[in-house]
Amino acid sequence: MAPRTCDMERVGRRSRSDADMISSLPDCLIHVIMSFLTAQEAVRTCVLSKRWEKLWTTLPFLDFDMSKFECDGKHSGRIEGKFERFLDFVSMTLLHRETSDMHKFHVSFSGKMHRSSKHTMFIRSWIVYALKHNLQVFKFYSDVQDLLINSLLPLGVFTCASLVDVSISRTFPPLGNIKVINLPALKRLYLRFIHLDQAFVEMLFCGCPVLEILHLKDCCCLYSSINSQSLKYLTVETCISFLNDNEMELYNTPSLLSFCYTDGYSSDNVVYNIPKMLLKMPSLTCASINIDRHIGWSADSKNSGILIGLSTVQNLTLSGYMIKDLLAYELPNCLEFSNLKDLSVECLCLSCHFNLLGSFLNHCPNLEKLFLHRIGFRCEHGEEVHVNQEALKIAPFKGGRLKTVDVQFYRCDKSVPLVLKYLQDTIENSRAQIIVTSLGHYLYRRGKGFNSRWARKTSKLYSTRLY
Amino acid sequence: MITLISSDKRKFHVLEEVANQSLTIRDVIEDRRGRRRADRIILVTNINSKIPEKVIVYWLRHFLMPEEIAHASMSHKKAEKLKKWEAKFFDTDIDTLNDLILAADSLDIPSLFDGACEKVSDILKNRSAEEVGEISKIENEFTHEEEEEEIPSENAWVWRNEFA
Numbered sequence: 227m228a229p230r231t232c233d234m235e236r237v238g239r240r241s242r243s244d245a246d247m248i249s250s251l252p253d254c255l256i257h258v259i260m261s262f263l264t265a266q267e268a269v270r271t272c273v274l275s276k277r278w279e280k281l282w283t284t285l286p287f288l289d290f291d292m293s294k295f296e297c298d299g300k301h302s303g304r305i306e307g308k309f310e311r312f313l314d315f316v317s318m319t320l321l322h323r324e325t326s327d328m329h330k331f332h333v334s335f336s337g338k339m340h341r342s343s344k345h346t347m348f349i350r351s352w353i354v355y356a357l358k359h360n361l362q363v364f365k366f367y368s369d370v371q372d373l374l375i376n377s378l379l380p381l382g383v384f385t386c387a388s389l390v391d392v393s394i395s396r397t398f399p400p401l402g403n404i405k406v407i408n409l410p411a412l413k414r415l416y417l418r419f420i421h422l423d424q425a426f427v428e429m430l431f432c433g434c435p436v437l438e439i440l441h442l443k444d445c446c447c448l449y450s451s452i453n454s455q456s457l458k459y460l461t462v463e464t465c466i467s468f469l470n471d472n473e474m475e476l477y478n479t480p481s482l483l484s485f486c487y488t489d490g491y492s493s494d495n496v497v498y499n500i501p502k503m504l505l506k507m508p509s510l511t512c513a514s515i516n517i518d519r520h521i522g523w524s525a526d527s528k529n530s531g532i533l534i535g536l537s538t539v540q541n542l543t544l545s546g547y548m549i550k551d552l553l554a555y556e557l558p559n560c561l562e563f564s565n566l567k568d569l570s571v572e573c574l575c576l577s578c579h580f581n582l583l584g585s586f587l588n589h590c591p592n593l594e595k596l597f598l599h600r601i602g603f604r605c606e607h608g609e610e611v612h613v614n615q616e617a618l619k620i621a622p623f624k625g626g627r628l629k630t631v632d633v634q635f636y637r638c639d640k641s642v643p644l645v646l647k648y649l650q651d652t653i654e655n656s657r658a659q660i661i662v663t664s665l666g667h668y669l670y671r672r673g674k675g676f677n678s679r680w681a682r683k684t685s686k687l688y689s690t691r692l693y
Numbered sequence: 694m695i696t697l698i699s700s701d702k703r704k705f706h707v708l709e710e711v712a713n714q715s716l717t718i719r720d721v722i723e724d725r726r727g728r729r730r731a732d733r734i735i736l737v738t739n740i741n742s743k744i745p746e747k748v749i750v751y752w753l754r755h756f757l758m759p760e761e762i763a764h765a766s767m768s769h770k771k772a773e774k775l776k777k778w779e780a781k782f783f784d785t786d787i788d789t790l791n792d793l794i795l796a797a798d799s800l801d802i803p804s805l806f807d808g809a810c811e812k813v814s815d816i817l818k819n820r821s822a823e824e825v826g827e828i829s830k831i832e833n834e835f836t837h838e839e840e841e842e843e844i845p846s847e848n849a850w851v852w853r854n855e856f857a
Contacts, residue, residue: 246830247791248813255794258806262814269851273822273840274831318850 249277253284261287261330264294265319283323287330290316309335313348320355328359334367350380357382362411365393367418384433387411395419407433414439423448431457444490447501451476461486467501474502474531484512487532489546505535511565513539518546518573530556537561545572545599553582557589566590570597576645584652587623596631601645622651628658635664695722696734697745705745711756715748716801737800743789744796747782751805754778783812787829 248256260268260281265288271278290312297311316333333352356364357380364383379394384407392409393416404426412434422442427449431437437454441461448468452460457479463486469475485507489500500517513536533556536542542563544552549571569590576583576598587593631653635642646662653660695712697705713719721735737745758775783790790809797806816828826833 246832247788248829249831251791251794255798255810259794259810259813260817262811263817266851267818271817272848272851273835274825275833276835278831315850 249275253281256281257285257287260285261289263289265290266295266315269319284326285323286327288319288328289330289332290319291332291334293334293336309345313345316352317348320352326359328356328361330363330365331356331361332363332365332367334365334369336369346378349378354380354382357386360388361386362388363391364389367393367395369396381405384409390414392416393418404429409434410436412437414441416441416443417445418443419445421446421448424450427452447475450474451478453478455480457482459484463488464490466490469501474504476504476506477535478506480506480508482507482510485510485536486514486516488516489518489548500530500532503531503535505531507535508538510536510538512541514543514545515549515552516543516546517548517552533557534560537563538565539563540565541568542566543570543572544574545570547573549574550579550582553579553586557582557585560589563590564592567592567594568597569593569595570599572599574598574601576601576649577642580645580648584621584623587625587652588621591625592627593625594627594629596628598631598633601633601635601642622654624654625658628653631658631660633660633662635662698734698736699745700737703745705749707749707752711749711752714752714755714802716803718800744792747789747793748796748800748802748805751782751802754782755804779808783808787813787816 248259251259260271263271268285268288269282272280272282292309292312295308295312295315297308297315312335331353333349353364353366366379381404383389383392384404387408387410389409390411391414392412395416395418407429413436415430415434415437422445431452431454434456436456438456438458440454440457440459441463442465443461443463445465446468447462447465450469450473453476458481460477460479460482467475467490485505515532515536530552533552537560553574569586571583571586574583583598587596631649633646633649646660650660695707695709695718697707697712697718699705709722713722718735754775758771783793790813793809794806794813797803797809817825820828822833825831
């Protein structure tokens with residue numbers, strides 16, 4: 227963002243109480259304010275005053291969101307009517323614009339609708355229009371699986387020199403049609419509900435030399451390796467991998483700083499394995515791993531290789547129900563996490579798996595902050611006091627740098643006091659401070675899962691200093 | 694340590710790492726690196742003292758949450774806390790928001806700039822022209838005829854979605 231010049235002295239000298247402060251801002255700043263409105267709201271500001279009448283025609287940020295589109299008139303009740311109106315509105319807005327740059331162009335469709343090839347043609351031509359006006363941020367979301375819309379994007383999207391930020395959901399030209407990808411300025415890419423095969427992924431990283439942020443959500447991953455020199459932030463969220471058991475996903479990303487992984491599941495309740503991964507991320511500093519769903523591990527070896535690849539991190543979050551398996555199977559093969567300073571573990575039942583935490587702590591000699599959240603969450607033993615005596619026999623932790631331990635638990639978990647006592651015994655460092663917070667009751671027996679609003683109401687925060 | 698001086702001569706001492714969140718200040722410091730202590734004073738002439746206070750509070754809060762951590766802990770409590778804090782931070786009157794926009798623009802602090810603009814845009818959302826005029830003091834200088842005839846016929850497609 228380049229600083230824009232404006233005469234602030236002039237603004238400052240006017241009497242503040244009744245001055246129209248917004249209108250006195252320069253056009254470019256008002257445009258940024260308008261960029262947070264939908265296109266319909268932005269266009270409607272034309273009646274505010276003469277100053278605002280033509281402002282929208284040069285607005286470089288347009289957000290057409292069908293779910294927020296209001297239309298009145300005789301067709302308002304029917305979704306087809308709304309779709310037609312929406313198409314007309316977008317076309318009219320683009321026709322009435324001045325020929326100025328268009329930095330942001332968002333289009334999102336929602337709801338079931340009947341599309342014809344005429345509609346597809348319209349939508350394609352909007353995108354072509356936007357691409358010709360120095361487009362930097364492009365978002366295109368479609369809510370429904372639709373064969374027509376699937377082949378909708380013009381191939382120009384993949385060869386546009388000005389694009390910096392692209393988000394695409396559920397819509398794509400057929401993968402075979404993309405012959406070349408050349409996006410020299412692209413920094414951020416978000417893909418949702420898209421099949422990614424190896425050829426496409428390779429082409430993508432060759433064609434985007436400065437790509438820094440990649441977010442894959444609900445994608446079908448058919449690739450076996452990601453090789454990128456430039457990537458800094460990678461998020462793989464609820465993606466399904468279709469690799470065979472003996473294949474491995476390779477992530478070779480030497481400049482990666484942050485890595486988020488959330489395991490995937492499919493809507494048809496088919497169980498998918500976590501793919502075996504080989505992480506080559508030497509500069510990684512932050513990682514967040516969430517393995518929550520009841521999904522299987524590769525049959526022959528229960529080792530996904532995630533934890534081993536994270537040995538350089540400073541800040542690590544492990545959460546989800548299956549974290550206990552991850553720790554149990556992979557920890558013995560791990561090196562020391564010598565850089566790790568800040569560790570968060572969520573949803574690990576300490577009364578059953580205290581030993582896992584203990585052995586993990588012994589892998590982190592330089593730990594400074596430990597955050598244990600929702601210990602006892604969703605474990606098999608329910609509300610009964612049950613402490614696995616075997617699990618408590620662990621080596622003491624000599625973390626000399628440990629400063630704070632933050633424990634949050636549900637009040638129904640009666641094993642917590644005992645676990646806390648063991649925690650106290652295990653951590654030999656007398657300077658460490660343990661903060662205990664109760665989160666209220668956890669509705670285990672009702673089978674409803676955690677009701678957050680109710681818990682917030684009843685939760686009583688109390689902190690105790692044990693040392 | 695860096696000293697910022699506002700237009701009404703108040704001094705603000707800030708750690709260099711904290712003030713670096715302003716890209717303008719970062720460039721100035723980079724330019725003057727290696728010089729004497731006197732050069733670590735930056736005049737912010739176009740901003741009155743109320744705004745630097747707010748900006749520095751914003752800096753300090755964001756300094757505790759570097760970008761990498763923010764990215765890795767998207768689902769994390771810390772990120773939620775920050776969001777709540779920001780909502781409270783931007784919940785002020787429109788004049789302060791305007792000043793914040795101008796300050797964030799000239800100091801080049803992208804996240805503060807976007808946050809303040811978003812808050813102002815809320816005023817324009819889901820309100821009639823009269824309501825917006827009242828809150829933001831935008832003067833409506835259209836004549837009666839213009840309001841009755843010209844605007845509706847010119848912009849019919851905006852309002853009624855009918856295309857004559």
